[in-house]
Amino acid sequence: MRRTIARRPEHRVLWVATDGAQAVEFCAAQPPDVVLMDLIMPRFDGVEATRRIMASRNPCAILVVTSSVGANAWRVYEAMGAGALDAVDTPTLGGGPDADANHPLLTKIDQIGRLLEKPVAPRPRVGTPGRDCVVPLVAIGASAGGPTALATVLGKLPAEFGAGIAVIQHVDKAFAAGMAEWLNGQTVLTVRVAAEGDRPRAGEVLLAATNDHMHVLPGGTFGYTPEPAGTPYRPSVDVFFHSVVEHWRGSAIGVLLTGMGRDGAIGLKAMRAKGYHTIAQDAATSAVYGMPKAAAALDAARVILPLGRIADELITLMPDDPDGPDETKPIPAADAALEAARALLRTPAAADVPVMVLLVDDQAIVAEAIRQALAGEDRIDFHYCARSDEAMIAAIQTRPTVILQDLVMPGTDGLTLVRDYRANPVLRDVPIIVLSTKEEPVIKSAAFAAGANDYLVKLPDRIELLARIRYHSRSFVNLLQRDEAYRALRQSQQQLLEANLELRRLTNSDGLTGLANRRYLDEYLSAEWRRGAREGTTLSFLMIDVDNFKLYNDTYGHVAGDEALKRIGSTVEACLGRPGDLAARFGGEEFAVVLPGNSAEGLKQLAEKIRSAIEALQVPHMHSSTGGYVTVSIGGAVVTPMHDVPTTTLIEAADLALYQAKHEGKNRAVIGEGAGAARGL
Secondary structure, three states: OHHHHOOOOOOOOOOOOOOHHHHHHHHHHOOOOEEEEOOOOOOOOHHHHHHHHHOOOOOOEEEEEEOOOOOOHHHHHHHHHHOOOEEEEOOOHHHHHHHHHOOHHHHHHHHHHHHHOOOOOOOOOOOOOOOOOOOOEEEEEEOOOHHHHHHHHHHOOOOOOOOEEEEEEOOOHHHHHHHHHHHHOOOOOEEEEOOOOOOOOOOEEEEOOOOOEEEEOOOOOEEEEOOOOOOOOOOOHHHHHHHHHHHOOOOEEEEEOOEOOOOOHHHHHHHHHHOOEEEEEOOOOOOOEOHHHHHHHOOOOOEEEOHHHHHHHHHHOOOOOOOOOOOOOOOHHHHHHHHHHHHHHOOOOHHHOOEEEEEEOOOHHHHHHHHHHHOOOOOEEEEEEOOHHHHHHHHHHHOOOEEEEEOOOOOOOHHHHHHHHHHOOOOOOOOEEEEEOOOOHHHHHHHHHHOOOEEEEOOOOHHHHHHHHHHHHHHHHHHHHHHHHHHHHHHHHHHHHHHHHHHHHHHHEOOOOOOEOHHHHHHHHHHHHHHHHHHOOOEEEEEEEEOOHHHHHHHHOHHHHHHHHHHHHHHHHHOOOOOOOEEEEEEOOEEEEEEEOOOHHHHHHHHHHHHHHHHHOOOEOOOOOOOOEOOEEEEEEEEOOOOOOOOHHHHHHHHHHHHHHHHOOOOOEEEEEOOOOEEEO
């Protein structure tokens, strides 16, 4: 490594530590810019050394250097979870000067060096409008300490999580696939490497996986680009966050986790400026408080949370709506979730659960000796099986918390039984202590390979036997309780998610027709107005009024009037064919439709389609001035929004056209031109 580092005159070796403890001491006394950390060392290994250095007053950038990154993949991810930035294979002696000069070690050191310098914000690219995206997007950026932080966040999300997730983790291309596989084991979500053209899907995590930058393309798909070339790290969190701002047309949440440097802070600020919800990890739970600290300094994060609460924020995120439904009223799903949480508090501790011991041994004298050793011990139940062919049935019926298995038995031998236990879904996690007559390393190795948890030479000392039985039993019960708590937590999270979705629906919906209510209509119209002004696209609006509706209520009653409004609302919504079109109840017997990007001709056709569809319902109206059925009059307008013009101009133009439709005899549609003149169909 010295020879390779010497190829860069600007690099200098400050000191060399021969073990993990010495590395921690040297970092405290003489902090370097970069630590090259081996994984396997005396006293304590590289993972523990990394953890202690990153928790000290002088945390340093750490690059794991090991003989084979691929062979030590799990140790590498553990080190990265403790705060290491990256990993690389150790240089070999036979490579020659050219190989030294081009070794990935130097490339990694250069990348970390640029990361420690003041970054240059990526220049936003000019974007083009994309089509509406189907699911919300959660964009997560992380660096040093990221794998463990990601496992914590993703591990708490339910399988039915309703958003797609994109992860930009500072990791080399060579390790991305392995990291995706590792994260798959930490969460019920699907984690995979993102490919060119992928589109976010609910419940799926896409991990950036090349040495280029992942970004959102117009239309909502993901791609990779080498530009901008001058960013300190690849893939860049800032580049991805900026692409979300430019091209993502759905709702989005930005999350910045632990990491060294400032990558992602500027992009998170841009996301917040656009109105997206943004989250940063707090200092106390960050392995390296660099990236989230920079975000906090820029006021880029709407909320700063401990790592353990970020997933809860993603699940339960709700808009602050004082005009929405009364949230103090009990919701069944929320009550069930609360009860599930209370049930966890009632779970007995492992020490309070009885120990169930099953001994499988053909020698009655051994069984009697162990029975006497356990006799009189509090909360230990002893069960004995003398036949190997009955062992599986006895274990399933007894449900032991620990199995004592003799190694040599008539019929089926002990190792085969151990494998059978491990293959059975009821018994696969039950601790197994193998009993043998001699201390034989080869036999020990075979027992552990078959799935045993422990090995004892019989007859063991009574105190040691009791200690091992209690230890393994307690670990098993803790595992069962953890799994049960995990299932209950998943269930409560899902119930809370459903409750939140119901609250959101109630907040945005009209109670009678089920269409969007006036509050949501105003919000949606304002958002589309801003988008139209930004992109130079048109925005259309229809105002629909039921003809002679007061006479209808006076004749048929208000209950019948409500039923008529429901049928009219459903018919209006059924006439819309594009995802971005919105039907809403404007108030009373009036309805409204917002249509982004529609033309005047298209608006005329849609208005006539709605008018004729409602007339075709043939809802009886004996006192209508337009015939024997319920009819509607429609006014519409098409404008190109401008930033300095209020949205009310569009509503006023449509209302003026509606007035003309009424004046001309009702049961017709009129589309206005601009904010003034109007002409009939």
